[in-house]
Amino acid sequence: MRHAAIIGTGAIAAAHAEALRAAGERVELVAVVDVDAGRATAFAQEWGVPRTHPTPAALLDAEDLDLVHICTPPRSHLPLALECLAADVNVLVEKPPALSLSEIDTLIAAERGSAGRLATVFQHRFGPAAIRLRRLVSEGVLGRSFVAKCDTLWYRGDAYFDVPWRGTWESEGGGPTMGHGIHQFDLILSILGPWQEIRAVAVRQARNVQTEDVSLALVTFADGTVASVINSLLSPRETSQLRFDFERATVEVEHLYGYTDAHWTVTPAPGHDEVVAAWRGDQPLVVSGHRCQVAALLDALDNGETPPVTLADTRNTMEFVAALYASAFTGAAVKAGEIGPDSPFYATMEGIGAPWADPR
Template sequence: MRRAAIVGTGAIAAAHAEALRAAGDRVELVAVVDVDADRASAFAKEWGVPRTHATSSALLAAEELDFVHVCTPPRHHVPIALECLAANVHVLVEKPPALSLSEVDALIAAERASAGRVATVFQHRFGPAAIRLRRLVAEGVLGRSFVAKCDTLWYRGDAYFDVPWRGTWESEGGGPTMGHGIHQFDLLLSVLGPWQEIRAVAVRQARDVQTEDVSMALVTFADGTVASVVNSLLSPRETSELRFDFERATVEVEHLYGYTDAHWTVTPAPGHEDVVPRWREEQSGIVSGHRCQVAAFLDALDEGSAPPVSLEDTRTTMEFVAALYASAFTGTVVKAGQIGPDSPFYASMEGIGAPWANTR
């Protein structure tokens, strides 16, 4: 049986604990960590966890662990992951996994020297419908990809940002691009493959924050697909939508925080009605979420392979984020591979600074 721990017992930690419980006798949650001792104790009592610790350092010194779930505020993700790697312990880190591309590269370097591996929580990759879609694309069933769109239109009122670490570059690394829409466009990238260039805007419309509250991007992919990506925290009718227009069918999903097969539709192009039965060959009521990714994570450990989503996969998505901000703040087209150590957007997603930085 694998031995796991959770660092950070805020709201998202419950999804991790539930996913571990759903894994049954494959894994045991042996300890949790939180700087708030009362919160850690309450969480441990609720989930039947035998021990609590005040710090990740104390956890790693006291426990024999196979992997650690990092569920802290974003600015702590990389320091804790580096501690785990130094102890040769695997890491499953919540999004955003890091605050910058330079931090991702620091993790990649540390992983090379460790027996541990780092995986990022991008759970929407692991719903049965997304897995099926990627397979049908790979098999050529849907034909060429032409057009796509990815909308994360959510609502977060002023009170949401009363939490001190929200809405700042230093703590979150960005706004809805970094912390909310990242789930949807990571799924987009996992289906469409390498992106080539981005034209973007990012604005602060309504919330009293350092970061943007809306961003939009036009993206060209290596295979020629063109896509739009919208990330908003100002949208009262909340939705998460993806649409893929292939040569032989349109494939769409609309959900909010997790999907089942019921949220997906497939519309065949004239003369390609045979695509629909191919899609329906496998039907599932499983909800995309942490359960699916934790199960895949455990499968990889059992097989001795790298857990999904690898740091290489993560870097592609994080480079997309950095390029979006770079394009928005410089008013230029940004190409894949353009943001290196000499770019101000490599060490910080804020880069040269948001246009509104001095108007708060």
């Protein structure tokens, strides 16, 4: 049985604990850490965790661990991940795994010198429907990809940003592009492959924050697909929507925070009814949550493979974020590979600075 620990026992930690519990005898959650000792104790009691530790260093010193789940606010992800990799422990880190491309490259360098590996929580990649869609695309069943859209239209009121680390570049790294829509466009990137160019806008329309509350990007992919990507925290009717228009079918999903097969529809092009039969799956009730990704991670560890989502995968998605901000703040199209160490958007997503009023 593998041993896991959780650092940070806030709201998202419960999803990780539930996923570990669902894995049964494959893994045991043996310890937790939190800066609030009382919260750590309460979490441990709720989830039947035998031990708490006051610091990550104490955790890594005392426990024989296969896996650490990092569930803290974004600014702390990099130093905690580096600490775990230095101890040769595998890491599963919540999104965003770092605040910039520079920090991602720091993690890549650290991973090279470690026996541990780092995976990012992008759980929507692991629902049965997404796995099936990637397979059908790779097999050519759907034909060429032409058009796609990716909408994360959510609502977060002013009270949401009362938490001190929310809505700032320094602590969160960005707005809904970085912290909310990233799940959806990571999924679309995993399906359509390399992106080529982004033209974007980002605005702060209503919330009293440093970051944007809405962004929109027009994206060209290497295979010629054109796509729109919208990330909003100002949308009272909340929804998460993806649409793919292929040569032989339109494939769509609408959900909020997690999908099952029931959320997906397939509309065949005239004369291509065979696509509907190819789509049918055998796991209709499985939700695209942390449980699916943790199971895939454990499978990889058991097989001696690198756990998904790798740092190379993550870097592609984070480069997309950096390019979106760079295009929005400079007014220019940004191509894949353009943002290197000499770019202001390499060290921080804010880059040259947002074009709106001074931060709060």
